[in-house]
Amino acid sequence: MKKALLRRLGLCLGGAVLVALAFAGEVIAQQPRRGGTVVAVIDTDPPSLNVAITNGATENRVAGTIFSGLIWIDLKWQPQPYLAESWTVTPDSRTYTFRLRRNVKWHDGKPFTSADVKFTFDEILAKYHPTSKAAFAHVSSVETPDLYTVVVRMKEPFAPFLPLLSVWSAPILPKHLYEGTDIFKNPYNLRPVGTGPFKFQDWSRGDRIVVVRNDDYFEPGQPYLDKIIFKMIPDVHARAIALETGQVDYIQDYFFGKDAYPRLSRLKDLVFQPDGDVPGNELLVFNVRKPPLSERKVRQAIAYAIDRRLIIERVHAGLGAPARSAIDSRLSWAYNPQVDYQKQYAYDPAKANALLDEAGFPRKADGSRFTLRVTFDIRRAGFLPIAEIFRDQLRAVGIQLQLEGVERSVMVDKVYINWDFDMTIQNLTTGGDPAIGIQRIYICKDVRKAPFVNASGYCNKEVDDLFEKGASLTTLTGRAEAYKKVQVILASDLPSLVLTEQGILDVARDRVKGMWQSRLAYSFWSPVWVAKD
Amino acid sequence: MEARLGRYILYRLAQVIPLVFGVIVVTFLIIHLAPGDPVLALVGNFPAPEEYVTRLRQDLGLDKSLPVQLLHYLRKVAQGDLGYSFAQRRPVLNIIFERMGATLLLAGTAWLLAAVLGVAMGILSSLRQYSLVDHATTVAALIGFSVPVFWLGQLLMLIFSVGLGWLPPQGMQSIREEYTGLRYYLDIGAHLILPALALSTRFLAINARLTRSSMLDALGREFITTARAKGLPELRVILHHGLRNALLPVVTVMGLNVGFLFAGSALVETVFGWPGVGRLLFDSISTRDYPILLGIFVVVALAVIIANLLTDLAYAVLDPRIRYK
Numbered sequence: 001m002k003k004a005l006l007r008r009l010g011l012c013l014g015g016a017v018l019v020a021l022a023f024a025g026e027v028i029a030q031q032p033r034r035g036g037t038v039v040a041v042i043d044t045d046p047p048s049l050n051v052a053i054t055n056g057a058t059e060n061r062v063a064g065t066i067f068s069g070l071i072w073i074d075l076k077w078q079p080q081p082y083l084a085e086s087w088t089v090t091p092d093s094r095t096y097t098f099r100l101r102r103n104v105k106w107h108d109g110k111p112f113t114s115a116d117v118k119f120t121f122d123e124i125l126a127k128y129h130p131t132s133k134a135a136f137a138h139v140s141s142v143e144t145p146d147l148y149t150v151v152v153r154m155k156e157p158f159a160p161f162l163p164l165l166s167v168w169s170a171p172i173l174p175k176h177l178y179e180g181t182d183i184f185k186n187p188y189n190l191r192p193v194g195t196g197p198f199k200f201q202d203w204s205r206g207d208r209i210v211v212v213r214n215d216d217y218f219e220p221g222q223p224y225l226d227k228i229i230f231k232m233i234p235d236v237h238a239r240a241i242a243l244e245t246g247q248v249d250y251i252q253d254y255f256f257g258k259d260a261y262p263r264l265s266r267l268k269d270l271v272f273q274p275d276g277d278v279p280g281n282e283l284l285v286f287n288v289r290k291p292p293l294s295e296r297k298v299r300q301a302i303a304y305a306i307d308r309r310l311i312i313e314r315v316h317a318g319l320g321a322p323a324r325s326a327i328d329s330r331l332s333w334a335y336n337p338q339v340d341y342q343k344q345y346a347y348d349p350a351k352a353n354a355l356l357d358e359a360g361f362p363r364k365a366d367g368s369r370f371t372l373r374v375t376f377d378i379r380r381a382g383f384l385p386i387a388e389i390f391r392d393q394l395r396a397v398g399i400q401l402q403l404e405g406v407e408r409s410v411m412v413d414k415v416y417i418n419w420d421f422d423m424t425i426q427n428l429t430t431g432g433d434p435a436i437g438i439q440r441i442y443i444c445k446d447v448r449k450a451p452f453v454n455a456s457g458y459c460n461k462e463v464d465d466l467f468e469k470g471a472s473l474t475t476l477t478g479r480a481e482a483y484k485k486v487q488v489i490l491a492s493d494l495p496s497l498v499l500t501e502q503g504i505l506d507v508a509r510d511r512v513k514g515m516w517q518s519r520l521a522y523s524f525w526s527p528v529w530v531a532k533d
Numbered sequence: 534m535e536a537r538l539g540r541y542i543l544y545r546l547a548q549v550i551p552l553v554f555g556v557i558v559v560t561f562l563i564i565h566l567a568p569g570d571p572v573l574a575l576v577g578n579f580p581a582p583e584e585y586v587t588r589l590r591q592d593l594g595l596d597k598s599l600p601v602q603l604l605h606y607l608r609k610v611a612q613g614d615l616g617y618s619f620a621q622r623r624p625v626l627n628i629i630f631e632r633m634g635a636t637l638l639l640a641g642t643a644w645l646l647a648a649v650l651g652v653a654m655g656i657l658s659s660l661r662q663y664s665l666v667d668h669a670t671t672v673a674a675l676i677g678f679s680v681p682v683f684w685l686g687q688l689l690m691l692i693f694s695v696g697l698g699w700l701p702p703q704g705m706q707s708i709r710e711e712y713t714g715l716r717y718y719l720d721i722g723a724h725l726i727l728p729a730l731a732l733s734t735r736f737l738a739i740n741a742r743l744t745r746s747s748m749l750d751a752l753g754r755e756f757i758t759t760a761r762a763k764g765l766p767e768l769r770v771i772l773h774h775g776l777r778n779a780l781l782p783v784v785t786v787m788g789l790n791v792g793f794l795f796a797g798s799a800l801v802e803t804v805f806g807w808p809g810v811g812r813l814l815f816d817s818i819s820t821r822d823y824p825i826l827l828g829i830f831v832v833v834a835l836a837v838i839i840a841n842l843l844t845d846l847a848y849a850v851l852d853p854r855i856r857y858k
Contacts, residue, residue: 037709039708039709044812044816045620045621045816047620047621047622047820048621048622053585127584127585128585130585133585184589184592184622185622189622190621190622190623204808205628205631205632205808206632206635206808206809206812206813207704207705207706207806207808208708229708229709231703231704231708231806232806232808233703233704233806234803234806234812234815234816235683235687235803235804235805235806237687238687238690238702238703238804238805238806241687241690241691241694241695241702241703242702242703244695245694245695245698245701245702247701247702247703247704247708248708379819406568407569407818407819408819409568409569409570409571409573409819409820409821410567410568410569412569412570412573413568413569413570413573414568416573417570417573450583450586451573
């Protein structure tokens with residue numbers, strides 16, 4: 001009896017030990033592990049890796065591992081310390097004082113100091129950076145009282161200044177390698193020296209760019225990976241195949257052809273992550289300079305005539321959502337819930353017909369009213385099927401649509417430089433803040449012959465004032481109030497119809513751990529590790 | 534005879550200069566007159582500062598008039614300098630030569646595949662006219678000729694890489710492993726099979742069809758009857774008398790195809806991520822990198838001219854009746 005009891009007890013104990021061991025094994029398996037390689041997909045050779053003078057998507061994905069900004073952006077869109085270990089902002093939002101980390105070295109061994117920050121701000125970003133030049137226009141001076149302090153004084157408050165200081169829009173360059181050189185011809189543009197978690201190792205043209213662990217990285221114990229290989233795969237379908245066959249580990253949203261999603265989602269060893277990037281929108285921009293699109297009612301009629309849910313269902317494999325307003329609802333603090341295109345412009349061909357009649361464009365004998373052209377980048381995934389949906393749906397209300405799918409640089413020329421278009425499908429990032437990515441499409445100052453600004457020609461003083469308020473007020477509630485008002489006006493004037501809030505989706509093999517801890521996950525690789533190699 | 538041949542080669546080489554000059558002028562004008570701005574392609578997806586755009590335009594020499602740019606370019610080419618890439622800021626010649634090996638390997642393998650397999654299929658078809666083999670070859674050639682190369686490339690990838698897992702779908706070398714010695718070459722060979730197959734299919738089909746009809750024509754001639762009447766072995770009749778006569782038009786087409794192979798490699802290299810000149814061309818078109826585009830056209834034009842010269846010389850070997858005057 002006793003023996004039996006003992007045996008039973010022994011069995012129980014043995015079982016418990018086994019369970020505990022298995023659990024411990026699981027825990028250990030979840031611990032970050034040093035070593036290993038991740039292969040990430042990019043499209044092709046970027047022109048250079050100097051991301052302080054361009055914000056091309058490919059160069060950002062690669063150079064984001066090599067360079068650093070003063071801050072990084074967490075999952076709640078909040079700036080967190082990076083090269084700057086802390087900062088203070090005066091109540092009037094006119095003076096920012098940054099305390100820099102003291103243990104940071106450039107990849108060539110030289111110490112990183114406040115002089116590098118001042119040089120980059122004054123000489124590079126303020127002159128050349130496509131995104132942050134506008135922000136630095138608000139800066140009156142950058143001072144460096146000591147080696148590890150930077151004081152930035154503003155001419156007037158600019159609310160999104162701090163979030164703009166991440167590596168995406170304000171990477172810090174080494175002064176000792178760039179001062180006095182021609183920024184465009186500096187050889188370090190092609191073999192960059194940064195302060196980031198990874199060091200540039202090799203660039204095999206047309207094939208790959210390799211970065212390796214920076215052993216002197218300022219965050220102790222990180223990065224975990226030995227190496228990241230950025231493999232160039234130009235064909236979007238071939239990228240999904242490379243993931244399926246195990247050649248690559250990670251495809252960032254920008255390079256991921258979503259039509260492969262239904263197929264890939266059936267594979268067990270893949271992880272899909274939404275929201276790993278800044279929200280972006282697809283828009284239908286109207287050229288309001290000439291009739292019939294100069295008529296607000298015509299633009300509204302087109303909004304009623306297009307069923308935006310079809311775009312999500314048929315073109316984007318169910319990813320993303322029909323847009324609700326000029327400001328993406330994912331920028332929740334700025335979005336106005338009173339504005340909802342899905343209600344205000346719910347698909348209603350009858351209403352579209354009525355508005356077109358009212359606007360003075362009755363149907364002719366053949367049933368048509370007028371002809372429009374829609375211009376778009378033919379190589380952009382999804383734009384052609386979207387244009388085809390437009391053609392069918394607009395025909396139903398008597399608008400004949402000609403599709404003008406052209407190559408990207410031709411599109412830029414036609415739409416943004418020559419304004420030679422009726423409507424255009426565009427895909428624009430919000431930049432994470434209305435002052436960065438959204439106002440440029442609507443304000444009068446940006447009706448200029450330059451790419452990715454206000455191509456529609458729409459100009460409304462009230463809208464301008466509200467956007468200016470939104471950018472300069474110091475409290476979030478004050479900013480939100482201005483942006484909420486502007487959305488009401490834009491929903492009625494409709495210089496552009498925002499079509500979709502694009503689904504953001506990264507995909508990686510499940511052995512890749514620790515990704516997606518930042519809103520700009522593609523440039524935040526220090527905590528990433530692999531379960532086994 | 535040899536002196537005459539030497540003079541002929543020199544004469545043909547002298548023709549290269551006006552031809553390349555013509556290629557440069559025409560492509561220069563077409564490229565520059567096509568819409569699209571290399572500066573705007575360079576600065577990314579956000580509105581770049583105007584001073585920056587102006588500065589970049591001056592820097593690249595794009596602020597000067599078209600004739601001045603053309604003269605400047607011609608002067609440099611005459612000195613053997615194909616200029617600097619707008620996007621990469623490196624000498625064009627270096628960039629093209631870095632990529633040329635990969636393209637020569639791919640296009641050369643595809644050309645050989647098309648030549649050997651195409652001619653073999655053509656001979657087989659002609660010897661068994663209207664047989665099952667002949668019909669099968671005809672249908673295969675028709676399909677091979679008709680399918681778009683990028684579609685075929687993706688299909689091959691799905692079958693042999695995703696489905697069967699036999700061959701790598703992408704690139705020229707394994708991504709994770711670094712091989713040396715024999716394994717290095719075997720690795721490249723494994724990566725080469727699918728793109729070479731995709732690129733060669735169309736040319737293989739042309740060669741097969743052409744060889745078939747040309748062989749049928751040759752085999753019906755009187756000298757074949759004479760050869761057979763002399764009691765020559767059938768293999769010798771077919772290969773020595775039949776094929777040698779039938780090959781002339783096939784060789785002409787194979788020579789002409791060199792240019793088309795380069796054109797086809799732009800698509801195949803893009804689909805398979807093969808790091809060659811074709812992909813460089815494709816990328817440079819989207820970024821409007823004029824110097825690289827012109828450089829590639831000059832180099833490819835030279836290659837095509839040389840291939841045609843070699844084709845003409847091959848006539849003399851195949852057909853002693855041909856004399857160069």
